[in-house]
Amino acid sequence: MAQVSTQLKTTKTEKSYKLSEKTKDRISAYLFISPFFILFAIFGLFPILFSFYLAFQKFNGLGEMEYVGLKNFQWILEDPLFWKSIYNTIILGLLGTAPQILIGLVLATILNATWLRFKNVFRIAIFMPYVTSILAVAIIFSVIFSNQSSGLMNTIIGFAGFEPVNWTTSEWGVKTAISTMVFWRWVGYNTIIFLAGLQSIPHELYEAAEMDGASTWKQFRHITLPLLKPVIIFTTFLSTIGAWQLFVEPLVFFGRLNDVREEGMTVVLYLYREAFRNNAFGTASATAVVLFFIIMFFTIINYFITSREKKRSFSS
Incomplete structure (x- = not known):
């Protein structure tokens, strides 16, 4: 025992x-x-x-906080510049994001083609704008979109018979210049994501479709697009969130915060202006809260879309 x-x-x-x-x-x-x-x-x-x-306080960054309830939200919602920044952010997102998705998908398809030589060189060249210094980007685009008639873009449109454009003062001149900068910086990033998605598609599917007599367009329509749909949704979602957080491009385009005009004011720039120029941290925080719920709204939409696509893929 x-x-x-x-x-x-x-x-x-x-x-x-x-x-x-x-x-x-x-x-x-x-x-x-x-x-x-x-x-x-x-x-x-x-x-x-x-x-x-x-967001519920009145605070200038130095003194004591004072509870003001919903007055900060009331103030920004009654400010025409806030709604102008919402409008600008949506327009810049559409002008800069939608072409990224389309052109990025086309470039990724070309880079994934078997007939293309020197693929690594082209991949590095396309991705280079993403890793380029934003200061260098600002200098380049300030020359391209110069208000002078001798500027690059004004020279090009002058050959087409159009009058020079004041790119830093006109409504659509500002939006065109900033959206072009956004497109140039981010199209390579989206291209690499699409390329990774394309490389995950089995090549045997294309070989079988080619043996059945399917053309290149039919292969792209019936094989590439359906299998790449989750990647397209994911990239669109990231680009949409990035569009709502647009800050660096318009700031460096105008040079200084004090020089940012209403035509290029985005929601994040409006937030930054309230906090660090007007010393109104309460209204800046209220703007951040509104932006948070806007991004959450798009996040929920993306969640339901991706969940529905997963259910369809599992059922099929």
Whole structure:
């Protein structure tokens, strides 16, 4: 009996030792990933929660906070410039995002073609604008869209018989210049995503379709587009969210925040202007909260669309 009890104690000790080893492994794993969550809590989660709190306060960044309720939201919703920034953001998103999707898909299809030589060279060249310094981009586009008649774009449209355009002051001149800059910077990024999606499609499907006499257009329509639909939805979603967060391109196009005209004012620029030029952190936070719910709205739409596409793919 004494021997049996000793064996039972030994077994329990071994089990507890094993459990303690598992616990140690879990603790060490949490310690390894903890820096990300600590930094996210400090620089991500806390500013988000504080912005929600600040949206109901009147605060200039130095003095004491004063609770004002919904007055900050009322102020921005009654400000014509806020609605102008909403309108500008939507138009710039349509002009800059929609061509990215279409041209990016065409470029990815060409880069994925078997007949194309020097593929790596073209892939690097297309992706280069994404990694180019934004200061260099600003200098380049300030020359291209110069208001002078000798500017590159004005020279081109002058050959076509049109009058020079004031690209930094006219309504559609500003939007055309900024949307072109957005398109130039981001089309390569979307192209690479589409290219990754195209390379995941089995090549045997194209070979079978070619043996059945399907043309290139029919292969693209009945094989490429259906199988690439999740990637297209994902890219469209990312581009839409990026369009609502448009900030750098219009700012560097005008040079300074004080020089940003109403024609190029986006929602994020309006937010930045309220906070760091007008020292109205309450209205700036209210703008951020409104922008948060706008992005959440598009996120929910994307979730339902992707969920429906997954159900269709599983049912088929």
